[in-house]
Amino acid sequence: SVISKWVLFQLGPVLSVGLPKYVEELLIHSFRLPPFLVKKDYQRLYDFFYESSGFVLDEAEKLGISREEACHNLLFATCFNSFGGIKILFPNMLKWIARAGVKLHTELAQEIRSAIRSNGGKLTMAAMEQMPLMKSVVYEGLRIEPPVPLQFGKAKKDLLIQSHDAVFEVKEGEMLFGFQPFATKDPKIFERSEEFVPDRFVGDDGERLLKHVLWSNGPETEDPTLANKQCAGKDFVVLVSRLLVVNLFRRYDSFEIVVGKSPLGAAVTVTSLKRASF
Template sequence: MASTSVYLHFLSPKSPPKPSRRRHIVRWISASASEPPKPREIPGDYGLPLIGPIKDRLDFFYNQGRDEFFRSRIQKHQSTVFKTNMPPGPFISSNPNVIALLDGKSFPTLFDITKVEKRDVFSGTYMPSTKLTGGYRVLSYLDPSEPIHAKLKQLMFSLLKSRREYIVPGFYASYNKLFESIETEVLESKRKASFGDANDRAAFDFLSKALYDVNPVETKLGSHGPRLVNLWLLFQLGPLLTLGLPKLIGEIFLHTFSIPPFLIKRGYNRLYEFFHESSGSILDEAEKMGISREEACHNLLFATCFNAYGGMKLFFPSMLKWVGQSGVDIHTQLATEIRSAIRSNGGEVTMAAMEQMPLMKSVVYESLRINPPVPYQYGKAKKDFLVESHDNLFEVKAGDMLFGYQPFATKDPKIFKRPEEFLPGRFLGEEGERLLRHVLWSNGPETESPTVGNKQCAGKDFVVMVSRLLVVEIFRRYDTFEVEAGTSALGLSVNLTTLKKATF
């Protein structure tokens, strides 16, 4: 644009060039406008059959770790778009070859369903056995072009809409118990309290009550729900984990062969019975929409336990870590803002009250940006097309598997200032609102909404709301707190070490 404006200045009446020079400049502008940049060949390779994928897998899990795995290849190829192999391959997945999109400009290609197909790519280059979902390909593995996709997604919208008034009271009923338990450990017993197990119980309890009006402890499922769900999640995500096992054992039992589904069949059937008995009204609606009760129930189980519970299991400890480490000054600002808004709304936590908490909302968005709960995205190219990074243009062929590592896209230094830092106020004001389109955790920009025709998370607004409720509850109760963070099989391990109860 700068070069064009200079040449246009030469063409202005105040400084007319000679006729021959004018013709030369016009031809130059026309030629520049008509010649698009030439696509660059996608760098990288897949290595030798079997050997290349296994080498990349060992680098990913053990030799480098995932961030360094991607960072080293960006440096090697001098490109954020390149060819590589993604785990688990080559045995569990039929083809581990992917084209990685690791910047904020190329990554959103994965959301464009006119260019990419989302059939059976939810977990990655492999798909867990449908025996883990009652024999059905559930909504997350369906492409929008499949007729059942729209019906099932509309069913999820209907469930959330019908239960929206129960979400806030249901959340506080469950998480009040969580914090009372944590307070007993930290304040009375003077020892650190694990957030993870308590959060699992609270999340399952909340989802059961808020979405299905059932207290799971009062059913045949009893208190076993979180344990069964966690085990079921491991059967699906095992090929992407290490679980702290020795390399040889992990390679054989997680990354080379799938864990046999029959080992979890009994536990899954207990979960299915719980949801089938608890979902009468929404299953009735499913039948009216032309969905069998059985297929609808398996989808409700997956959406509740994998998408919602799994999201809360992964994201809540992460957000707690970032907020806990942000310091006393930020805690004081959050506590002041949150308590003031609650007082202004009759002492109740309402949707209107939360809209008056801009710093709290920014903190949630920043948590979703810096540590998105679903780090990987996949899509298979439907046709030949061009994908653009910040620096280059690349030609993608029909059938290519595209892969995106979201934490690199949402920490793109060409989009976000100080991208590796947790900045609580990053999304405040007009400039902050403009950045929201680069928050991509929901399989789409934060500024867009899920529809039956796209693959954006049906519970996008639900997840944002319950995340806000967690921050509000923390600073409604406490002036400040401190945490210790480690790792666990399915994400972060977070302990609360100190709590200071609300004093103003």
């Protein structure tokens, strides 16, 4: 609860708590939320990380980073990037897979269990590479509902942004705002762009579409670098999402859910689970 409270304050400018839009704009989107409301909670988290991360902080000092700065970054990466991100990502992933129905569940269970059996009954990275449908399902979940759909940034130089049918001039210093679903649901790129298509990224043609999957603030086919703003945890997010799907269908044939509203992502309640029968 301490972490959730702090994460909610970080996301205040884009949160929706179910109030009328004009009320939310006035109350939580138009000014900075008072830091003192979470200061004590943050200090508790900081003290815990500082006392528990001796080895990591020692390594930071060897690299010229102060223990205090390293601790703040470690806290942010763990509580905001990892916990906060997964709190949004996992429920959304379960939502789309559940809605796809029993046919997909059966296909996933067959593929996942077969690949594990062919690798000596062990779940390995090599085994997961033999699960094209599972990998496609994860990418499709990230495409249709990116966990962080909004991006902001200032132009570092004059540039032109080109769409399919227009060109937009941007001046240095201008603030840019990006809403990812405009691109990831582009009907000129993706057929049935508004639908969850589990096998969209299977095969050579499907893999060629991965460059248009932008959830990490960059193409899925590229890697984060010091020179770009792509998510440093990109590969980790894909890995844990795959593990979620694999471990779910190792144990269960199918499941059903009820989806409710939540300030972050979806509130998912699992209502039934059918244990593995083969």
